[in-house]
Amino acid sequence: MPLKHFTETILVVVLGFLTILTGIAVAILPPLPAGLTPWLIVLALTLIYPLALYPMLRVNRADYEFRLLHFAPAFFALLWFLLQVVQLRFASLGVIQSIVSWGLSLPLVLVTFALLVWFCLHVIRRRIPRLTVLGLLLVPFLALSYSVEREGGQTLLGLVRWTEGMFAETGTGTGRSSSGSLIAIQENWGPSSSAAEAEWREKLRDLERASSAPSSVTVKPPVVSQGSVSSKPAHLPSSGPEWGALAIAGLSVYTGTLHRRARNRSRRDA
Numbered sequence: 001m002p003l004k005h006f007t008e009t010i011l012v013v014v015l016g017f018l019t020i021l022t023g024i025a026v027a028i029l030p031p032l033p034a035g036l037t038p039w040l041i042v043l044a045l046t047l048i049y050p051l052a053l054y055p056m057l058r059v060n061r062a063d064y065e066f067r068l069l070h071f072a073p074a075f076f077a078l079l080w081f082l083l084q085v086v087q088l089r090f091a092s093l094g095v096i097q098s099i100v101s102w103g104l105s106l107p108l109v110l111v112t113f114a115l116l117v118w119f120c121l122h123v124i125r126r127r128i129p130r131l132t133v134l135g136l137l138l139v140p141f142l143a144l145s146y147s148v149e150r151e152g153g154q155t156l157l158g159l160v161r162w163t164e165g166m167f168a169e170t171g172t173g174t175g176r177s178s179s180g181s182l183i184a185i186q187e188n189w190g191p192s193s194s195a196a197e198a199e200w201r202e203k204l205r206d207l208e209r210a211s212s213a214p215s216s217v218t219v220k221p222p223v224v225s226q227g228s229v230s231s232k233p234a235h236l237p238s239s240g241p242e243w244g245a246l247a248i249a250g251l252s253v254y255t256g257t258l259h260r261r262a263r264n265r266s267r268r269d270a
Contacts (some may be wrong), residue, residue: 003057003060003061003062004060005125005126008066008123008125008126009126009129009130009133010060011053011066011070012116012119012120012130012133013130013133013134013137015069015070015072015116016113016116016133016134016137016138017137018046018049018073018117019072019076019109019112020109020137020138020141021073021267022042022073022076022077022105023076023099023105023106023108023109023141024104024105024106025042025105026042026080026108027101027104027105028104029042029221031084032081032084032085032088035084035173039077039080039081041080042077043074043077043081046073046074046076046077047071049070049073050067050070050074053070054067057070058210062137063119063123065115065122066118066119069112069115069116069119072112072115074077076105079100079108079222080100080101081207082099083097083100083227084097088174094103102149102209103145103146103149104141104144104145104148106141106145109138113134113138116134117131117134120134152159169221174258179186252259
């Protein structure tokens with residue numbers, strides 16, 4: 001049985017909406033390798049929809065052009081990945097990536113909408129309502145693209161950084177966001193009503209200031225005793241606090257603080 005006109009109209013509108021969403025998602029993906037995980041998510045979502053819909057389109061004998069158009073969002077994601085890989089090898093070709101992602105992937109979205117308009121005119125069925133809804137979807141997107149580019153790309157850059165922060169790993173290994181972890185820790189270093197806890201937090205701030213201060217090598221003066229004179233220091237101190245020692249000290253401070261809070265709480269309850 002041929003695809004019903006109303007169902008086909010709904011699918012045209014949904015495809016137009018997904019095209020805009022995919023264009024925005026691809027434009028704000030952080031560069032590789034940080035963008036690999038979000039890219040895989042976008043690619044999976046853009047493939048699940050057409051693959052799940054394809055059996056119904058085939059059974060209802062939908063036009064082949066219409067079936068292929070449903071894979072346009074997945075093509076966005078694949079093109080982004082291909083350009084990223086090429087850009088890693090040939091940095092001069094990064095201008096192509098800039099053109100494709102300009103205005104929240106406006107060139108890709110416009111090409112897909114042009115193909116949708118061509119399909120609506122080609123099949124004749126329900127031309128006016130389909131073209132009207134597509135126009136209502138495209139006009140706000142054009143306004144959004146213009147507003148993003150009017151800010152000199154700063155808004156788009158902020159979205160890219162926001163996306164990268166969402167998928168940054170906070171643990172050890174590649175992609176670790178040390179600055180984000182440091183900010184999260186420092187949020188708990190503010191003033192405290194407990195004198196003991198305030199003292200521990202002051203020690204943590206001292207450790208942070210010591211680790212962020214410019215490193216310098218300090219040579220201790222010779223130690224003079226009655227029996228002998230040492231002309232050389234036994235050893236040179238390290239140029240800064242070791243990260244392992246800092247981690248152990250921070251863990252000790254944290255567990256000590258938790259123990260002190262639990263002890264104070266038990267005393268109050270008693």
